[in-house]
Each structure stands twice: as C-alpha cells, then as structure tokens.
Amino acid sequence: MRNRKDQISYHIMLLPGMVLVAIFSLLPMVGIVMAFQKYMPAKGIFGSEWVGLKNFEILMKYPDVRNVIINTLVIAIAKLVLGIIVPVVFAVLLNEVRNAGLKRTMQTIVYLPYFLSWVILAMMFQNMFSYTGMINQLVTAFGGEPVMYLISNTYFRPIIILTDVWKNFGYSAVIYLATITGIDPQLYEAGEIDGANRWDKMIHITLPALKGTIVLMSTLALGNILNAGFDQIFNMYSPLVYETGDIIDTYVYRMGLEKLQYSMGTAVGLFKSVVSFVLIVSSYKLADKFAGYRIF
Amino acid sequence: MKRAQLTTKFLAMVLAMLMIISLLSACGQPAENSSASKPESSKSEASVESKADSESSAEAEPTGDDDIWTPYGKYAETVEIHTAKRSSSAPKLLPGDTVDDNVMTRYILDTVNVQTITDWEVESTEFPNKLALMMASGSLPDMFTLGTSDYLLFRQLLDNDMLEELGDVYSKVLKPELQATVESYNGTAQEPFMQDGKLYGIAGGQYAYEHNILWLRKDWLDECGITELPKTVEDIEAILTAFKEKNPGGNNVGMLLHYQDVATDYNNGYGANPLFSCFGATPRMWVKNADGEIVWGSTMPEMKEGLRVLADWYQKGLIDPQFATRSALGAMDAVITGGQTGAFFAPWWVTYNINDLPANNPDADLVPVNAPLDSEGKFHANGPAPAGEVLVVRKGYEHPEAVAKVMNCEFDMWRGYKEEAAELIRETRENGASWTYLFPTSGVNFERMTVVPDCGLLCRNLIDKGVEEGVEGTTEQERIMARQAKYYADTGDITTGGWTEYYGRYLASNILATPEVELTMPAYAYTTDSMADLKPNLDTLERTTFLKIVMGEQPVDSFDQFVTDWYAQGGQTMTDEVRALVG
Structure with a gap:
C-alpha cells in the first residue's frame, strides 16, 4: 500500500466532479422508471401507475x-x-x-x-x-x-x-x-x-x-x-x-x-x-x- | 466529435455551477419570499384588520365577505397572483414597461388591488411541457391558461384534484358582459370543464366559422378574363388552368397546399378541406357517418374523391410542385405574399398572416369564395370542438375570485367596457402590443360564438351604409377593427392594419355564415385513454399516405390500404373507445 494520506488529497480533488456526475448523470436515471409507467405529470414519478413492459409492446407494434x-x-x-x-x-x-x-x-x-x-x-x-x-x-x-x-x-x-x-x-x-x-x-x-x-x-x-x-x-x-x-x-x-x-x-x-x-x-x-x-x-x-x- | 464533447462538458459544468448557486440562493428564500408564506401572512393581516373594523364580520370566512365577492371588490391588502405566460417574441410594450408592470397591471392594481407576478414564460409550443413539469413538481402557478389542444392536461389536473372550483367565481365575480360571452355558446363552452355539476375553469369557448374557404387573386381573375366566381371543382380547375397558362403575376407556381397536411385541423390554414367536404368527407374530425356510426373523418371513403382531384391537379401542374418542401416558418405565407400563387384554402384570418402582400404586390386584390359547393349547392365545413381555451386556478389558491377581477379589468380596457380604461391602454395598443402577451391571464380567447360573422356585419354596415351598427354585445374592440377596415376602404392606405381587417372581416367574414354554409360538428373532440399512445403514429400514417397520393408516388386506390392499415394499427381501438364514450 502506498501512502494513503497522499491519495486522500487526490480523492478530495475528484470529489466535486463526482458530485456533479451524481447530480446530473446518476440522479436523473430515476426518470427511467417512466418507461415502465403510464406517466402522468399530475401524479409524478412516484404516483403514476405501473404498466410493466406495455410501453415497449406498443412501441414494437x-x-x-x-x-x-x-x-x-x-x-x-x-x-x-x-x-x-x-x-x-x-x-x-x-x-x-x-x-x-x-x-x-x-x-x-x-x-x-x-x-x-x-x-x-x-x-x-x-x-x-x-x-x-x-x-x-x-x-x-x-x-x-x-x-x-x-x-x-x-x-x-x-x-x-x-x-x-x-x-x-x-x-x-x-x-x-x-x-x-x-x-x-x-x-x-x-x-x-x-x-x-x-x-x-x-x-x-x-x-x-x-x-x-x-x-x-x-x-x-x-x-x-x-x-x-x-x-x-x-x-x-x-x-x-x-x-x-x-x-x-x-x-x-x-x-x-x-x-x-x-x-x-x-x-x-x-x-x-x-x-x-x-x-x-x-x-x-x-x-x-x-x-x-x-x-x- | 471530441471537440463537441468537450464543449458539452464545459457547458454542463457551467450550468451545473449556476444551478448549484441558484439552489443555494433558493434555499434561503422560503422564509421571506415564497408564494406559500406570503399570501397567508397577508390573509391573517387582513383578518386582523377586519376584526378591528367590525366585530360582526370577524368570524366570517372570506367567502362570506360580500364586498370581496363582487366584480370590482377592492382588497384592503394587495393580493398577489402568480401566473405563467405563453411568451411573445416581440411583446412591443411601451419603453420602461415590463410584463408585470405595464399599463394593464397598474390599472388592475389601482382598481382591485391585485398584483400579478409572472413566474415564468415560455413559447406557446413549449407551454404544455413546462406546465407538465410544474405539475409533477407540485409548483403550479396560481392561475394559468390552457390551450385548445391541452384538454388532456386539464383532465389530468382535475382527476388529481389540482384545480379550484370556480362556479361562484364565475357567477358572482365575473362581470355580466363576460358571462354573456360564455352564455353565447349555450353551455357547450363550459360543459367540457365541468364535473359533477361543478365548474373548474373559465372557458373561452372555441368560436365557429374558422374553417378553410377558397381565396383567389381577383386581379389575376380579371387579367385572365374570368368574371364569374367558381362554384364547382371543375370551375376551380378551369381557373387554376388559366392561371397556369396565362401566368398573370409572372411567377405563378400553382395552388398553395399545406406542406404536410393535405387536409388540416379546424382553424389551421392551407389544407384543402373544402375539396374533401364537397364530396361528403369531413377530414381530421370524429364524425357520424351516413350510417350513424362514429368514424375518424379522414378514413371515410369519400376522401378518395378529394385525393383523386388533388392528385390530378398536381400531375397537371396546377398545384405548387414544391409545396411539400415549404416547411420553414412562414414559408407558406411567403408564397402568397411573394405573389407566387393565386389560389389557396385558408380561414378568414389568413389576412393577418399575409399582410405583406399589398406592399409587395400593390395590384393584389383578393376574393374569398365558398367553393367548391356540393351537388345541392351547399358549402360544407368542419365546426369547432366544444373545448376552447380555459383559465384555471390552482387548488388551494386563497383568492380564486381575484382571477375573475383581473379578467374584468383586462376586458374593460381591451373591449372598452369602461371608457377611461380603454383610454389608458390606447397608446400601448397602438404601439402594437399583443393582447395575449399583455393580459395577465395570458389571453383566454374569450369571444361570442358568432363573433367573426358579427364583426363582419359591423364592417359591412360601416363601409356600405356608413352606420356603425352591430349586433347586441358588440365591443369597442370590434368597432376599432371595423373603423380600420373602413379607413382602408376609403383611403387604400396599406400602412395600417386596415388592409387585414378589410379583406379578413369585411370580405371574408361576411361569407362564413351565409345560408349555403353547413357546418358539421365533431361527434367527439377529446382524447381517449389509448389515443395518446396511438394517434401520433396514425397521424403520421395519414399524413404520409395523403402526401404520397397527391404527389403521385402512390395510386389513389392505395387509400383503401391506408384505411385497412389505420384500423389495424390502433384505429380500431380508438374507434371502439370513442363509440363506447359517445354511443
């Protein structure tokens, strides 16, 4: 193992970038669930009805x-x-x-x-x-x-x-x-x-x-x-x-x-x-x- | 490619930083400035004040306050309404005025002590998306206007209990003149926005007579020696042929047609709807066919005749050969204003879009015609869907009645119900400010059902007889337009809006409601459950098939295959749903 203290400073430098990735690339991934829902804006992502693969079925039709x-x-x-x-x-x-x-x-x-x-x-x-x-x-x-x-x-x-x-x-x-x-x-x-x-x-x-x-x-x-x-x-x-x-x-x-x-x-x-x-x-x-x- | 990625990343970083900053700053706000806390505090202040004023009214709910529930009941404390707007690319307000501080908002503030605050504004095409986003995040503006095509959003809002009931607001606070406007629809305007007998929106209604009619260049007809206006499909073909052979303007390309919709939806120009209607079809609408069954009008067998005519005309070079490429904004209007066509189908209001025509072609003279007629001499056209634009209020907004007061003030100014109010707005109006942008309610299109022919009649009385006489309920707004038309008729001055009003209202509006015109009303005008999923795709199928038939890439008989495909690809499901709903 190398000097850990040395590495921590690098990780801290990496942190802001990672936070941004988390906010703008990872968090929005939650939206993917809309593909398996009958999404209604009024109900939002958490309230909309689940429809499984129905959207994909319609798509293939x-x-x-x-x-x-x-x-x-x-x-x-x-x-x-x-x-x-x-x-x-x-x-x-x-x-x-x-x-x-x-x-x-x-x-x-x-x-x-x-x-x-x-x-x-x-x-x-x-x-x-x-x-x-x-x-x-x-x-x-x-x-x-x-x-x-x-x-x-x-x-x-x-x-x-x-x-x-x-x-x-x-x-x-x-x-x-x-x-x-x-x-x-x-x-x-x-x-x-x-x-x-x-x-x-x-x-x-x-x-x-x-x-x-x-x-x-x-x-x-x-x-x-x-x-x-x-x-x-x-x-x-x-x-x-x-x-x-x-x-x-x-x-x-x-x-x-x-x-x-x-x-x-x-x-x-x-x-x-x-x-x-x-x-x-x-x-x-x-x-x-x-x-x-x-x-x- | 790498460069593009770097740029995207850089932009993303900048955006990210901005958003973090705005997040941080937003976190600090709710305490002093959010919409949630302020009205509450002002309300409590108000109630404290009323307690001080009189002991008896202290217990009363705001609903019991007679003074507030009147058309002009002025609030003791300024009431705020947050709203959202469809923006205008060129607002044309007076210098120094803003969307929240102009002659109209100041008048509203002075009269009823209501301050409107525009939370956000986006282009009209983006409005439903932005609104959906706000719905999902639970931060709807206090009041907003939904467009004719946003009915699905209205249903969602209502089904999820997000709208305030407006029955009392309508009957007690909206001024009688405006109520009369709504009543002119005999209840059909409001019906779509009611549930269990309760009203959830102030409906503007969608007025009739915005169907496509045939427009011809009168000066071209004269030049070709044609004195009689067309009645039949053959007459029109003869005119188009004459235009092609004699080429009066020098650069005639043929009849203009909408670049992607051979037949257009109600209130959309350049579709050849009359050509289909004269054979008995009613494209782009759910209608009852001859057997009393509800069908999608574009699949009616009668459509074939219209397509046959158009394909024939296209093949003979009577239709603009490159109509399908005129997809750019204003490209179709430019064909007319550039003097390249002498024939097109469009609603009466097309003159607003083509008002460059007289400047480019000083000799240009237009004539609107009800043609082609059917074998019995009737001109058939699609009627409006019942649901027009509607003003709604967010559930839980403390002062729903203030919305009607804002509306009262807006129309006092714009329609001149109050003279001093009309006077105030004169300068802004003459500066060319768009009313849809100026109105805090974003301009619900709020007119009598028959306003178009009514205004036409007013123009005719003024120009032909010299008397400014219209039907009961004629507004200042209509009189202003009639005077403009008269000014053009007298002077021929094309630098004002007179040209537009003369051709659109004096000429076109007067042939819309004549006895020969027969409107077909839609049997169903909303969106069923599966329609949202299926219809976009079927519309594409319809579009491409019709275009290809007209341009000769497919035989006319392929229409039959289209109908089969249409039903197979979901049309049957939609039709069954509509039939189940309407019966």
Whole structure:
C-alpha cells in the first residue's frame, strides 16, 4: 500500500466532479422508471401507475420502428465512416501543399462550417436543393429534369450524410494535421535516403503515424453511433422522407415531446441507450483486439 | 466529435455551477419570499384588520365577505397572483414597461388591488411541457391558461384534484358582459370543464366559422378574363388552368397546399378541406357517418374523391410542385405574399398572416369564395370542438375570485367596457402590443360564438351604409377593427392594419355564415385513454399516405390500404373507445 494520506488529497480533488456526475448523470436515471409507467405529470414519478413492459409492446407494434432503427444505423454509420476517411485524406493531402499561406487559408475555410448551426445551414441547403434552387438550375442547364431532392427518398439520406461530413470534416482534419506536424522529420529524411518518393512517404510514414489518432477518434465517435444528428435532420426532413430519414431522436421528439407522451419517449430513449451501450462495448473490444487500442 | 464533447462538458459544468448557486440562493428564500408564506401572512393581516373594523364580520370566512365577492371588490391588502405566460417574441410594450408592470397591471392594481407576478414564460409550443413539469413538481402557478389542444392536461389536473372550483367565481365575480360571452355558446363552452355539476375553469369557448374557404387573386381573375366566381371543382380547375397558362403575376407556381397536411385541423390554414367536404368527407374530425356510426373523418371513403382531384391537379401542374418542401416558418405565407400563387384554402384570418402582400404586390386584390359547393349547392365545413381555451386556478389558491377581477379589468380596457380604461391602454395598443402577451391571464380567447360573422356585419354596415351598427354585445374592440377596415376602404392606405381587417372581416367574414354554409360538428373532440399512445403514429400514417397520393408516388386506390392499415394499427381501438364514450 502506498501512502494513503497522499491519495486522500487526490480523492478530495475528484470529489466535486463526482458530485456533479451524481447530480446530473446518476440522479436523473430515476426518470427511467417512466418507461415502465403510464406517466402522468399530475401524479409524478412516484404516483403514476405501473404498466410493466406495455410501453415497449406498443412501441414494437408501431410499424415505423423498424424503419427508424434502420435509418438511424445507416445514417450514423455512413457519417462515422466518411467522417474518418474524408478528414484523413484531406489532412494528408493538405500536408503536401508547399505554400504555407494557402495551406492555412484552406484549413480555415474548411473549418468554418463547423461553427455554423444546423438551423442556418438547413435553410441554406433547402434553398440550394429546392425545385428552383442552384442544383436544379445546374441540372436543367445540362438538360436534366429538376428533382425535389429534400423530399425524395432516393436523395434524402445521401444529402444528410454528405452535408454532415462537409460541415464537420474540417474540425477532425485540424486534429490530424496537428498529429502530422508532430511526426519526427528524421523519419522522412531516413525515407528519402532509402529512396522513397512522396507517395511512399505518405503511405509508409504519415498514415502509420496517424493510426493511433484515427483509432482514438473512431472509438470516441462510436459513443455517438445512435446519434444520427437530430439538429440536422429535424431541420431538413418532412413527412415524405420519414421513410428514409426519420431517426430515433426525431421519432422520440415527435411521439414524446410534441404529444406529451413522456412514457413512450422514455421507453424509446431507454431502448436507444441499451442498444448504444451494447454497440459501444463491442466496438471498444474490437478496437482493443484489432488495433491494440484502449482508452481506459 | 471530441471537440463537441468537450464543449458539452464545459457547458454542463457551467450550468451545473449556476444551478448549484441558484439552489443555494433558493434555499434561503422560503422564509421571506415564497408564494406559500406570503399570501397567508397577508390573509391573517387582513383578518386582523377586519376584526378591528367590525366585530360582526370577524368570524366570517372570506367567502362570506360580500364586498370581496363582487366584480370590482377592492382588497384592503394587495393580493398577489402568480401566473405563467405563453411568451411573445416581440411583446412591443411601451419603453420602461415590463410584463408585470405595464399599463394593464397598474390599472388592475389601482382598481382591485391585485398584483400579478409572472413566474415564468415560455413559447406557446413549449407551454404544455413546462406546465407538465410544474405539475409533477407540485409548483403550479396560481392561475394559468390552457390551450385548445391541452384538454388532456386539464383532465389530468382535475382527476388529481389540482384545480379550484370556480362556479361562484364565475357567477358572482365575473362581470355580466363576460358571462354573456360564455352564455353565447349555450353551455357547450363550459360543459367540457365541468364535473359533477361543478365548474373548474373559465372557458373561452372555441368560436365557429374558422374553417378553410377558397381565396383567389381577383386581379389575376380579371387579367385572365374570368368574371364569374367558381362554384364547382371543375370551375376551380378551369381557373387554376388559366392561371397556369396565362401566368398573370409572372411567377405563378400553382395552388398553395399545406406542406404536410393535405387536409388540416379546424382553424389551421392551407389544407384543402373544402375539396374533401364537397364530396361528403369531413377530414381530421370524429364524425357520424351516413350510417350513424362514429368514424375518424379522414378514413371515410369519400376522401378518395378529394385525393383523386388533388392528385390530378398536381400531375397537371396546377398545384405548387414544391409545396411539400415549404416547411420553414412562414414559408407558406411567403408564397402568397411573394405573389407566387393565386389560389389557396385558408380561414378568414389568413389576412393577418399575409399582410405583406399589398406592399409587395400593390395590384393584389383578393376574393374569398365558398367553393367548391356540393351537388345541392351547399358549402360544407368542419365546426369547432366544444373545448376552447380555459383559465384555471390552482387548488388551494386563497383568492380564486381575484382571477375573475383581473379578467374584468383586462376586458374593460381591451373591449372598452369602461371608457377611461380603454383610454389608458390606447397608446400601448397602438404601439402594437399583443393582447395575449399583455393580459395577465395570458389571453383566454374569450369571444361570442358568432363573433367573426358579427364583426363582419359591423364592417359591412360601416363601409356600405356608413352606420356603425352591430349586433347586441358588440365591443369597442370590434368597432376599432371595423373603423380600420373602413379607413382602408376609403383611403387604400396599406400602412395600417386596415388592409387585414378589410379583406379578413369585411370580405371574408361576411361569407362564413351565409345560408349555403353547413357546418358539421365533431361527434367527439377529446382524447381517449389509448389515443395518446396511438394517434401520433396514425397521424403520421395519414399524413404520409395523403402526401404520397397527391404527389403521385402512390395510386389513389392505395387509400383503401391506408384505411385497412389505420384500423389495424390502433384505429380500431380508438374507434371502439370513442363509440363506447359517445354511443
């Protein structure tokens, strides 16, 4: 045993954080019981009638639920995968740009949309993809038929995924660029002596050096696997694309908050958390097994 | 992603600290400032005072105090009422005035010695949620207004004994003019808010005639050489076709339709309800069908005809091709104000939403029409649900009668029952303050059942005959609007509210209650036990099916499948429940 007194001071330093976690993360967990109740605001959590798994039964009866889960997974996974590939490629390529001014300008420009709210961006994209918008004007200029992209079940998902990647890749790219800057220049010099050209250096030095960061970023991103992006979809969807665009969060919002169905909303939320938990644990194990990477 | 998490954590920390601080500070408060202790102390003071005043009334309960239980009985000690508000994005109060200190609250304080305190205000869409939270935590405001769609909350409050009985408050303290307003509904307005013969709310009632009618651009009709207003579906189609071919405004997109509800709920604009009603369907309402059975109107077989017409029009390009994408706030209104459409279905009040039209298109002239008519020349429309907005009082509030006094004062000012009161509020009113925000009661929509056509008649008398003559009970508020309409009729000045009143009240309100109009009243208008769970999902099904049929993604005949699905996915349960309740 080490010096206990020494450890106590650390524990005291930890205490405020733990209290906050208890108040804001653990205590609200009590609310989960609403999922097993017919919750009535007037009776409160402790007075409402218990209904067991009835809410989940009703939930499974909704024909939309399967669709909603599939949409969530497809959109979230696509965002996750592209959200790794695009910034890595961009960072590696940008790193090859010689002109420092150009490099910095590029970096700032792609970083910019990250700071804009989806409410604003959704408006922008609605305009761009509208029947008489920019995209359709291009399409008709080349002799095509105008399409209403945002209410088309063919285009809605790709638009959601691509616009999200566009908005966020600048931020991840900055992190990758920072990692690249930290690579020991001696490695590149050694490579050059061994006759490596720029392509070889990129493949054999830059990318392997990025591996750790990529795994870290992906594992962190996995925590959000079922968060397919409420802000974005809520501001861009409409009833016609519920089929391909309705995700768990928007569904919970429509069913739960808008119509005061707290029990149903909690049931869906709990369901989502359980699925997320399983996914996170298994992907964490996978990351450990295949990349030897652990956060904890 | 990491950045987002850090930001969230940081925000959470800041919030956490703020909340701890506020918790700490709140802990110190109850002793001097909570709502629980103050009224009690003032009450005891009051009773001490009355003891000193006269020996005889010392024993009397407050209910026995004749002076307090009158419309303007002034309290000796200031009585506080805590309230909650649906906030307005632009309150437009006079400089220096606040929600709790403005010309109306000061008048109330002077007249009856009641001070209103707004505990919290949220946007109307968030109001039911916030209220539910307050219900659960047992900290309801003393008085609050429930909206037309919050009836379920009212039932919950009542079932859990959280509301004060208001029968005496209504009959003894609410002034006769306001009682007359409630009586104009022949009891239907109050019935939903009664239990075992006792009244639990001051009901505003939901007035009739807020159904969708057809609006056309008169200047476009003239330009296309169409002199006759449409009567049938074919007439309307001919007009839409002419609009499409001649394109009078230069950028006509076709008829406007609601972006997600092909047929809208009562009092919601841009749904093509008349088109369904003329074939005998009554969408978005529980009604008795021809066999006398109660059904959900949107599943009636007659709906198919309306959908067929709309799908046909859409396919011919007569309906705005991108209507389904106009989901942003005000996007549908903008199609009208931008001069992009010459035809739409909306209630008479739509002119309030589209009052930018004359500024953008100086030539614009609208004409409201009762069309399409059925084969017998009748125009069918949905009637209102009996439950409108209602003002309720928290159980255990010491001065429920004060609520009615506040209401008396509010309407004395707004409707001009008392001249000096009306004079006081003139400046705030002309500044454009919204009455729903100004009223401490949050503005229960409190009008006679027939106020819309009544006011229309007043406008017509004033403009056509020059006499300011309305039905009995006409209020100052209605006269002000009629004068605005007259001002526009005389001058054509679009900078005041006259344009809105002229088209909405002088023109539209006068065709709402004509003999050709037949209202269908809902057979059931509340929420059954399972409806809360099942209906949101069924509404989505209805919405998407209708949209897809109109836009040609599904054949019209898929309506039959929709009806089967609707019953299978819970519609049968709901229907059985409604039939059991109403019989």
